[in-house]
Amino acid sequence: MRFEQMTSPELQAVGAGARRPLAVIPCGAVEQHGPHLGVGTDHLIASAVAEAAVARAEGTLLLPAVPYGVSPHHRAFTGTLSLSAATFVSLLTEIGQNLWDDGFLPVFLNAHGGNRPALGVAVSTLGAAGAGAAAITWFEHVRDVAEATLPDAAHGTGHAGALETSVMMHLHGAAVRPDKIKPGSTPEGWPDPHLYAGPSPTIWRSFDAISPDGVIGTPSEASAAAGATLFEAAATRVAGLLTQISKTYG
Template identity: 30%
Template structure:
């Protein structure tokens, strides 16, 4: 976008995609999380009036994936500072409604901390986040859409499916192989990724299809667009009566 286009359009809200650069098995690109988050953010901004799509943040907190090749990482503390600085920049320019579209599990604590701490000092800034699109997509689609592990996992059935929609030319299904770890329910074990998979993959990417990916992508975009419209009507408050 040029400065001229910015002047000719009114933006009162923005969407910030946050990704990562890390190993996604032998069948998916390192930028999978970045590509998915960016594609969702761009699609939402194109359908919501007054929403500016910001450049994607391509490196996140991936320390738990560091045993696999070329997994780049920021510390949680660094990511918190980066997010706060971006949020503050928007606030200074009068853009005070922000949707964060996150593409990577390791970013969730930093996003939560940055948003809540910034809002404590600047309550005029309204922030929402799609923390885990992979969980949301499973919840939005009919039960039985996915064959293994509800489509979840790192480079698994769901993530591989959505990549077959977002960037099929970057997916090599001949190299796809999965591993479903035996993890306890209800209590989360703080694993290192090498402890739960020998391949850098969890779930079963061999069950992925572009058709599932299209369903996921459309459901997520539609949901986010509807969410933003509802938030605009409510003045970005969670209780319309206040």
């Protein structure tokens, strides 16, 4: 299941099969997540969801994570390590092309909202070069579960809000600082910055201009129980998407 634990001859044999195995690459970010979550939150969640999904989807391999992402909007906060969009696209397209040439179909499993535009460019660039690829952002596929599980999914979720905090409580509880979770939610602003807000204009904003502590949402509504429910839904649904991609494009 783990790409890095296989030998080169073993990978050559797997890639030479009648169907292309999926090579799942977790993509995250190293960026501020408020005063209560670590800067590695996104790649930790991406890696966990990818590992659980790959374990449930036949014909898939788990690759090491790409921990760094497109995070210039978080650079006002210390510890954010951002790639430019061009660097991120170049990195993923080169990894993806290598995988395609070796007989695999690359799938980028994303956990950072700021990566989404660049992931679309990477997949399109690979496609134009004749290499198949796909990108999945896990939280886009659990909105209904968040709405059923969290007290206020419409305005409580965002960045380091109830959704991410809950999942981190479930996966890495010791890395969460509950005493640093502030009450209340995001200051008023337009366009609505929350994760499941309705359609709005695309406008670039620095996170410190949206929220002084870098948090969007209401992390005080988080719980490990909600995190377990959300994580299970994410793993199951991503596994289903991987299976469909494999059947359709593998």
